[in-house]
Amino acid sequence: MTSRSAATRSRKATGSRQPGRLRGIDAARGVALLGMMATHLLPTFESDANLTPTWIGLTFSGRAAALFAVLAGVGLALSTGKNTPLEGAQLSAARRGVALRALVVAAVGLTLGGLEVNVAIILVHYAVLFLCILPFLGLGVKPLCAWAAGWILASPVLAYLLRPWLLAPEPPLNLGHNPAWDDLATPTRLLADVFFTGYYPVFQWLSYLLVGLVIGRLVLPKAVTPVLLLVSGTVVAVAAKALGTAAMEDWGGRAALEQVLNAPGYPLGSVLQVNLTGIQQEGSWWWLASAAPHSGTPLDLLHTSAVAAAVIGACLLLERLAEWVDLDLLLPLRGAGAMTLTLYTVHVWVVSGFYLKPLPAGWTEDGMFFAQAATAVTIGIVFARLRWRGPLEWAGHTASLVGRGGFKALS
Template sequence: MTSRAPARPSRVPRTSQAAGRLRGIDAARGLALLGMMATHLLPTFEANADLTPTWIGLTFSGRAAALFAVLAGVGLALSTGKQVPPQGPALNAARRGIALRALVIAAAGLSLGGLEVNLAIILVHYAMLFLCILPFLGLKLKALCAWAAGWIVVSPVLAYLLRPWLMAANPPLNLGHNPSWEDLSTPFPLLGDLFLTGYYPVFQWLSYLLVGLVIGRLALTKAMVPVLLLAGGTAVAALAKALGTAAMENWGGRAALEAVLNAPGYPLDSVLQVNLTGIPQEGSWWWLAAAAPHSATTLDLLHTCGVAAAVVGVFLLLGRLADWLDLDLLLPLRGAGAMTLTLYSAHVWVVSAFYLKPLPAGWTEAGMYWAHAATAIAVGIVFVLLKWRGPLELVGHAANQLGRGGRAGLR
């Protein structure tokens, strides 16, 4: 009787599925960073009377920042138990660590807020979102889904009712500029701006972190989860945008809003496609039927959450493909995505150096964007290959470890 030959070991990928999943999340975050840079440096409207949207505005406006926020929720889920949310002392430790990390992000944002720059800096709002998500970290998947769905539906309505009251205060409870250290001396306008009247209203934007927590609590290593994220996210995004377009163009919404604005010739149709920031959304319930970028309505939140889920699904699948091919296909994006706080802050600082100044001779807006993007990619690749954290990520990590009760060494 001959002995049976041992089975030949199957080809083992260089990295595990878990590593591939994390690479995909970092790569998606890198894409979000490059998308936000594009909206900062490239025109989102043509320079004509109709404000014709550019492809940059149609593609990235509202979606890049929302993806960034959803990925924050995904990252928090992955760092706090993945599918199993922490409980008891572990939950308290996680909350302390995230709270201290949020303070580091807020400090960076408040410092950048003192720069003269024509950008809406997200970091202080981002930090506030980290603090607001703390009560939800211990919830299981079903409860998270219920909270996310409810917040997407209810928060825009409450915001619509509260914004006029905040703006009617004397002085109005908004800033009209990026939050800076000086604004800490006037806490009520600062909080009003952060939560409801500013560029990134935390009250509605909490929906993004809740959806991110839901995604991060899924079994992302299972074969069908990325496919479901891609298919489901695409369907939700398409349906929300279709409903918003129909409400505005076919059911009388845009005509009603034009009557409220009472600004003949104003290209509201273009603005609804790219960016509703700066227009007071009051005087008509039709504002809540729009799916316009940066409107923070239910349809806008659904659309951008759907896009974010689909992008996460795509990059998870690409991460698996990279494992199978044993090639780091996502390195250019994941390097930048692993140090977005540092790269975003450096990007804002560089942009501020050119505020109200002509571009260097021979440079164009497109050239400036590609210089920023290429630098972010190159620096990210170097740091990830050397297994370094970005400088601000290092401080954030130390703060997180200190909050959790561990050693706070900058490693």
């Protein structure tokens, strides 16, 4: 008891951490998981003629999925040298491990894509992002900052120019559904959808993994780092959203876009607040001036990346607080966050069981969400207490070990 107390006082005095997983990062993953579940199960618009946004839509739409992607970059940075990137043979081995892990995630995503479900499944895009980020894993903070800034600014412009060309053929080069195994038979359409015309356009979303790599290359255990992430992320997020809102509402952007849509009565104002998916952004450069969720514009990417940074900073600060008071305050979030692939997969499978069917008697949408969220948290706590990996996390980890060192790594 005395030695444990001494160690605790030492950590408090020096601000150092014990080696291992950063619980704040796992907790942030838990926030992302619960946020995505909320947007899947709870209405993001009211059922009125104006499609009035709900607080769920205003809070989580676009942000939860972006946080999930940014955390992927953070995790890759932490597994490839933290603030000192790997080099040479170690870096090559790490890249092989990431590539094999991506194949596991892609296989799960393609399998889920065969389900009939009203959920935009992110896993195939997630896996492709893992492959696309491989060339950047050996970079340090400064070059990564340059790449992230350039990608946030340039990728939406290039996507805006390419999308009309990809959507011009008959049929257009987009799937209109979640990628599934059958889509491998039409690779051109599949790749166009995954990179440009689908729900999570990888071409722009690579920005999130680059931002995550930047965050993960910082010295996260330093006391000042979470504060900087929280403060700077909040300031940038507010500024980006304010600029996008001003462009749409004060400078004539929304009026110009309503003329392009030529659909009188269409609630574009509400859509710009919650989800721009489904609207073909063409015919006006004003599309690139919005900060609408799921628009993939520079301001949207900047805003959601900054929100993710702020959430990560807040969770890391809560981790330090938990260490200070010697209580595992983050357990409900970090447990679920350590096995997001398994829990997300089960969540999608359960939701598919209610597709186009009425909810069981006595159940509401709120009740369904809280039941699934509570189940995910409970399972996460049990696995965390037992120090088990989730089944799909084990598969991904095993694939990564094989890629890094061959089958000898498993012995």
